[in-house]
Amino acid sequence: MPSNPEWVKALKPSGPQGSELLSQERAKSNLNVDQLAEFLFTKDVLDRNERILNILTADPVFDKSQNYFRGRNTRIEAALARGKRLQQLQVKHNWSKDEYQVANDLISEPTPYGLHASMFLVTLREQGTPEQHKLFLEKAENYEIIGCYAQTELGHGSNVRGLETTATWNPDDKTFTLHSPHLTASKWWIGSLGKAANYAVVMAQLYIGGKNYGPHPFVAQIRDMKTHQPLPNIHVGDIGPKFGYNTMDNGFLLFKNVKIPHENMLARFSRIDPSTNKYVRPSNPSLIYGTLTYIRSSIVLQSGSVLARGVTIASRYCAVRRQFQDRDAPAGEPGENQVLNYTMVQIRLLPLLAATYALHFTGRGMINMYQENQKRMNSTAEPESRRNPGPEELNAGTDLLADLHATSCALKALASTTAAEGLEVCRRACGGHGYSSFSGIGSWYADYLPTVTWEGDNYMLTQQVSRYLLKTARAVLKGTAGNNDTSRIFKEFIRRRDIGAAFDVIGSDTDLVDAFAWRVSFLTFEALRHRDEDKQSWNSLLVDFWRLSTAHGQYMIVKNFHDALNDPQTKKEVDPETVTLLHKLFRLYALSTLEKEASEFYSSAAVTVRQITLARTKAVMKLLEEIRPHTIRLVDAWKFPDWQLDSSLGRYDGKVYEDLFHRASELNPLNDVVFDPYPNSKVLFKEDKRSNLRSKL
């Protein structure tokens, strides 16, 4: 497309300019942004992130200016180039796993190396023996072999026990035969498999002498190391475009009786003794239990920042965007109102802003608890030991670990749903321009969406949570419950159930937290009655279980946020005004959640109708007003560089309209062609003679 004519270059947005408006916003609040950011992330982390950002932005392979315009082949080609360069940089700068992750976060789109660098390496490391590390892991770490983790199949996702791929032990030549008996046995959705991987960890049903021992992990080479063509009797490829995540080559994989040697079954936990042809049972299954808890806790921590990107973009844009005058403004008052001043916009964005902080502190709390618990477990059991721990050790450890595991399930489901749905609320709060790719929210949302399904489908997980809560409730009734938080709140509920609750949710923070605990307890004992006394079917209770798990997650978030604010460390690291502001965010999150879920709070008798009405019409509205002046600084504290956001609407400097126009008019390759508009002409496109075609789509 011809570059903009001079008279267009001379045009400015009508005033006041976006840059002026954001400066005014920042001047309105005296929140210490750097101090808060360091409290959230530490100074070291912030410095490290900036160092990595500078490396990436200096490298043309990471240039983002054509990202939104590209078709799938071109996008994934660019992503592969980036993946390769990233690996080189990792070697060059000797990046840690965390640093490599930061670089990926800044690039903000998956690459075809994604699952190699995560699940493939992790699985080899955690489930392989030292001999297998030598055989596979070392090469994988050097990218001599590129792998993926092939579990999900066309016909089975959540139900791992239902996988159809088989691995049959051949006692004669001490090999396994991998086979896909049906079309639905095809591995499916496997990241990095479609085009990149030459190896895969394949989860398959182990058969020995006709008997099924359940799903186990096997290492299989799938493509030729030189030609990269599929090996014989293997059918593999990319599964096609998706709603998002299109820079990843999610793949399919079918085997027709492919033999692999004995050493290819990952054997740290269970294995076959080739001399006896006997199966050797796993030693300590709770180690895997721990890994899942860790992954889910990480998703909770990440969800705060995922959502914060959307909130940052929408808040800045809504401070720049002006539309209509305030209806009650005195006649003749000039100018339009910033969209962020409308309460209908505030009620959508500010509780989400509060949620970003709530999720951050909750995720941090979960990871701390996980690490403490690991320490405790390691002090009672030899690390990496294969001996079976005694029953008492297991009980002490598992009581806390089971509680942590259930909480991580409830929070993973709630946090990822909150982030995903919150991003869409942010996008819509940007009005029409939110629909443009240049908003930067749509693609981020679309790429994040799988998180509500993977690492435990959010609906499925709520059954695990409820099963645990029911079990704990039964133990409390029997007097055999342990000392974890869930048992504590259930005991308190039982103690006061007949006296009744009268929580001062508006006047007292601890009462507010207790009201959330009360509702969880109420719903648990209701569900328990339905299941154990009324003998209702499990299936008929799934909706109740989902509500129960959500209630438990909300309680945990409110509690973690409250604990973080009352941690003495917090007062050391941030000034009292900041604590006061964070406290308002805590109350906004808690009260707006309480109001949204009002009917459960009523029916549990935790609050009265009058309290809910007051919470909504007075407390929440007042908090919106109090938080409004600090909104821009509160999103600034998340410290997203513009390069990461890649958003016209979310620019730090507020040059929203200039950036939208620049991208449309000067970067958009569709403007390199001319249409022939007449229906009877067979011509469709002509190249614009005045343009320099700058990139193919």
Add this chain to the structure above:
Amino acid sequence: MPSNPEWVKALKPSGPQGSELLSQERAKSNLNVDQLAEFLFTKDVLDRNERILNILTADPVFDKSQNYFRGRNTRIEAALARGKRLQQLQVKHNWSKDEYQVANDLISEPTPYGLHASMFLVTLREQGTPEQHKLFLEKAENYEIIGCYAQTELGHGSNVRGLETTATWNPDDKTFTLHSPHLTASKWWIGSLGKAANYAVVMAQLYIGGKNYGPHPFVAQIRDMKTHQPLPNIHVGDIGPKFGYNTMDNGFLLFKNVKIPHENMLARFSRIDPSTNKYVRPSNPSLIYGTLTYIRSSIVLQSGSVLARGVTIASRYCAVRRQFQDRDAPAGEPGENQVLNYTMVQIRLLPLLAATYALHFTGRGMINMYQENQKRMNSTAEPESRRNPGPEELNAGTDLLADLHATSCALKALASTTAAEGLEVCRRACGGHGYSSFSGIGSWYADYLPTVTWEGDNYMLTQQVSRYLLKTARAVLKGTAGNNDTSRIFKEFIRRRDIGAAFDVIGSDTDLVDAFAWRVSFLTFEALRHRDEDKQSWNSLLVDFWRLSTAHGQYMIVKNFHDALNDPQTKKEVDPETVTLLHKLFRLYALSTLEKEASEFYSSAAVTVRQITLARTKAVMKLLEEIRPHTIRLVDAWKFPDWQLDSSLGRYDGKVYEDLFHRASELNPLNDVVFDPYPNSKVLFKEDKRSNLRSKL
């Protein structure tokens, strides 16, 4: 990519096959699908749709098999070709506007002719004089000029009065000067403008002698008729990629003092007398009021079918997909459970199934009311007259029209939000595979999303609704209210307010409808008190207004669905079993809505906590169980051909896995290339030697 090897071709999904499962589903219910479909659409319409489908599927330009794989340039190129062919078919078959629309619906993606064929032609027709029809409309109807409707600007969307583009009257040479004084004056989002249009109807602020007369429509040529290059002092192009709608060339447009003749101001309603240079005022603004009401009512009707596509796909897939055994199933019972049997899936899908019917009947009811009202208005005022009707005529007509207009606003906002968000619920109910483009839901959702913003932003509209409800409430209190439905329910509320309500929402349908009316009335008089007595600012009440408008919309849907079922015509057209089933859908929609909005129903004292609990745990769960066996036939009655759905998951024959595999393995152009996976190799892609490249992305 090489076609599938023989051994892969021989594979089938593990049993039972999807085709068997859907046959069983259809055998379980005796709902007369054809009879219900004819009741919904009429036999004539269904026959007509099939005739058009046959024409389209026979034409290779409409082949959809590469749609999901293409990048933007290639997609819009295909869409332009389709638009051209469609126009030729319209001429060839002498299609009516409705028939042309059906063809577009079947193709299911916008073309660059979209805004020409709709808003451009409509505006010329409705706002042009007979002379202007000759000058512009006739050529436009013959596609000699291709146009668009340029209203929204970079800086202004909802607030039309804030538009910045100016049209200044030049008394000397009897012309207007179109000008964009700022960058934010650039027209933006204008469909068919980016690449296709050579003309535009431009909304611009009319200035005469330095005085602003507000926004008016002007016709402007923007591109050369032969070269299709922009005319001098015009900067125009495509605004770039969007979250969806990427087969449309939404465009931008800037003018630098471009002169257009006097005859280019569309002059049916207001104009300039060139002899006196005086402005002549519009005669009957309520005509436009009527058009908006009609457009919004159409969106309501359309929303039912938009959502029904998602519900059709998700319901069929959830009947084919099996995962886990029922936890309470007797041990040893073989096979997994259909996902649709889980109550957690039913509670997500079946209320949406009910909503599709509710929205359909509501949209139909609105359009009928609109047409009756137009008839009545036309009998009191000469059609196309320019005389000003007398005040009484206006009062009688406007009382009903104002009510209808407010209802159309409330329903447009609620219905399009319900459809958009419901589609995403459907997509997620499909689990992992819902994320694949081949689900057919993601792109449909993304393309539909602008509907929540255009024709009145859904949040903005709720202010108009509330303004009307408050005004009516004031009139009721003063005793000056008219006879429309809103006045009726307010009077009833005032009469019974002190006595109290005791609606039997579970036992009586009319009580159920009345409870919805009661809640609207309660919220209206609450808001009225806040505004008129407490003198709360308009801005502080926006959230209340949004709730109020939503409540009003929900009442109207419940009422319209109820009226449709009790219409004597219904019993003539469908058998009693079908009426009973529709009645269950009515109750499911109403009761699940009541339960979702429980806290407002409590606080208005329309129902008790006990009733809500019963509605949720008994009534709704029982309805799910009763409707479950008829689900597949109920979606079949929407009669979407597979070609329209373009979905692996929603196939009528249930061959879900075969279709997913076929598209991924045999249609996916990414499988025509081979990656070089090693990080230190500079090579990225190589063409797969064994493949025939079938299409560029």
